[in-house]
Amino acid sequence: MSLGRKLDPRPIGAMTTVVDLVDHYFYAYNAARLREAAQILVEKILEPDVTVGLTLTGAITPTGLGTAALVPLIRAGFVDWIVSTGANLYHDMHRSLGFELFQTSPYVDDYRLREEHIIRIYDIVFDQDVLLKSDAFLRRCLEGPEFQRQMTTAELHYHLGKYTREREHALATPYTSILTAAYEAGVPLYTSSPGDSTIGMNVAALAMAGNKLRFDVEGDVNETTSIVYDAKHRGGKSAVIILGGGSPKNFILQTEPQIQEIMGIPEKGHDYFLQFTDARPDTGGLSGATPSEAMTWGKVDPEQLPDSVVCYVDSTIAFPILTAYALAKRGPRPLKRLYDRRVEMLAALQHAYDQYRPDDAADIPDEAREQGGGQAIGRSSLDVEASEAQD
Ligand SMILES: NC(=O)c1ccc[n+]([C@@H]2O[C@H](COP(=O)([O-])OP(=O)(O)OC[C@H]3O[C@@H](n4cnc5c(N)ncnc54)[C@H](O)[C@@H]3O)[C@@H](O)[C@H]2O)c1
Secondary structure, X not given: OOOOOOOOOOOOOOOOOHHHHHHHHOOOHHHHHHHHHHHHHHHHXXXXXXXXXXXXXXXXXXXXXXXXXXXXXXXXXXXXXXXXXXXXXHHHHHHHOOXXXXXXXXXXXXXXXXXXXXXXXXXXXXXXXXXXXXHHHHHHHHOOHHHOOEEOHHHHHHHHHHHHHHHHHHHOOOOOOHHHHHHHHOOOEXXXXXXXXXXXXXXXXXXXXXXXXXXXXHHHHHHHHHHHHHHHHOOOEEEEEEEOOHHHHHHHHOHHHHHHHHOOOOOOOEOEEXXXXXXXXXXXXXXXXXXXXXXXXXXXXXXXXXXXXXXEOOHHHHHHHHHHHHHHHOOOOOOOOHHHHHHHHHHHHHHHHHHHOOOHHHHOOHHHHHHOOOOOHHHHHHHHHHHHHHO
């Protein structure tokens, strides 16, 4: 039996680079998982035929890793679409609007911070004014004519990106926000729970003041599904890179069961799955669910399971390493500009759905039709549909 690669440690030197460190010094445990993830990224995922989706959870952007890591990846064409929490996009705007965030100790006196109107995210602090002024900017944008309708979160973020870009240019700031970079690169940017962040809170308050902006959550599901369907039915592959977990993790992965289980279209699952998280699998939560578990749901292609890695590490450590490694090892890819192709991709999904749409009546067991009762979930709703049809 082969015992695998020999562990052959050498001294780290003054000239050791990030690439050396990953390739030759990440020997075991989660360092080895990070090495495997980085190598799959550069050797397989960044091939031209792979559509790469990335999810963002946890307080990643307040740290600066939006500007520092995600923006360079977007610009290099390494990330084709994104699902983020609203909070990450909101907090990412502060710097590009000219506000400042500071490093501190996580053991500061929170009572004193509260008295002085200082907000804390673990070891990051900023003045409450940063929030109030960011909110005012956001509301001014959202009052614009282009926002006065129902839209997907990709459209919302695209239009916001136009405004953050203008502001960044006016301030000549060195900080580019994710919104701006995604707008420029045509990278569609979704939020899986749009009401659950300060962006959603401002949209809700404005609705009470007569603003016409509404979220199109079904549109988000269909658009994200069409991105994965487009990648696969054109003969390409789909990769997901998951920072943290949470609702964005499911939102990106559910595109596959949406294609297969709900729409009835033949498909096998995402091809590559890299996750950087602290979430454990043994509590049953989706955040900690492994690629193998995801495979049972049709989320990951069984044949591609060896190309999936879960790395138990703080993503604020993994993400800059992964970014530096990828940029050092691969030249830029042409931008896929999926934002500009949304209508075309949706039409292709619609066409496939029209072809494969499941016959629900045929799937209800005969006994359930005849007997009704508790187990016949479909019966009462079928009856309603039948009587509506007669009306
Ligand atoms: N984080 C914030 O500062 C903040 C602020 C306002 C609103 N919110 C809202 O709260 C909701 C969820 O918050 P969340 O994004 O903070 O995620 P979360 O706390 O729900 O975490 C999601 C998953 O990612 C993991 N995770 C988080 N940070 C990680 C890290 N650094 N390294 C590895 N794994 C990590 C968690 O363990 C969990 O499994 C979102 O809807 C967001 O918009 C968050």
